[in-house]
Amino acid sequence: MARIGGRNVVFAWIVGVLCAGVIGVLAVLTVPLVSTGMGLLGGSGAGAGGEAAAADGPQECRDLYPEALWVTLQYAPGAKLEQSQDAPVSTAVALVEALAPEVRFTCSWTSDAGSISTTVGAVGTDAGSIAASALPAQGFTCDERGARTLCSRTAGDLVETIEAGGGRWVSTSQSAWHPEQYASRVGNAVFTSGD
Structure with missing residues (x-):
């Protein structure tokens, strides 16, 4: 060659x-x-029970609140925030026990006006439909908002909301303290992140 x-x-x-x-x-x-x-x-x-959804979204209380709501809460007279992993505060005890949300964090606010407890966690992907069928008998009204189900109840000074869908859970119990659109703003923070 x-x-x-x-x-x-x-x-x-x-x-x-x-x-x-x-x-x-x-x-x-x-x-x-x-x-x-x-x-x-x-x-x-991702494992069962909404673990994929639990990996995204808010990771602590501060992540839940848009700036305007954060300022409203933080500067309310006597306001104090504690973050924990406590179980959801709700009168729907049987539903909470049945769905057993895996709590990521609970934000407990107290002020001179009253108290608010919000829990963010992960649940099974069918939790929204289970809540929609179980909660109306306890005085909640439920409606679907896309992939999530929102159930709410008002009894005197107590306003409760439970939102579930796509493996995510957020529940709020407001006792005498009702910042404007609190539940919907917190729900949006949980359900629009990671989508």
Whole structure:
């Protein structure tokens, strides 16, 4: 076989080995990016009971509140916030026990005006339809809002809301203290994040 003039076999081998080395280094560097990307696309899988929904959305009380609502709550006379993992505060005890929401956090506000308790958690994807069938007998009115079901009840100074759907849960109990559109603003923070 005739050789082409001006070509050096040794030089070609060196360049080939260097190119293979660069490709190998790039492959190693992309492994963390691929695994992260697969996690974002759901490649890591999600267990039952709404664990996928629990991974996104608000992670603490401050994440629940748009700035205007946060200021209203924080500067109310005597206002105090405590974050915990307490079970939801609700008169719908049987439903809460049956659905057993996996509590992410509970925000308990107290002020001179009254108190508010909001719980965010994860539940089974059928929780909204279960709530819609069980709660009207306890004086709640329920309606569907896209993928979520909202049930609410007013009894004197007590206003309760329970929203569930898509593996997410948010419930609020307002006793004598009713900031404007509190429940809907908090519900929007839970259900519009991560969609």
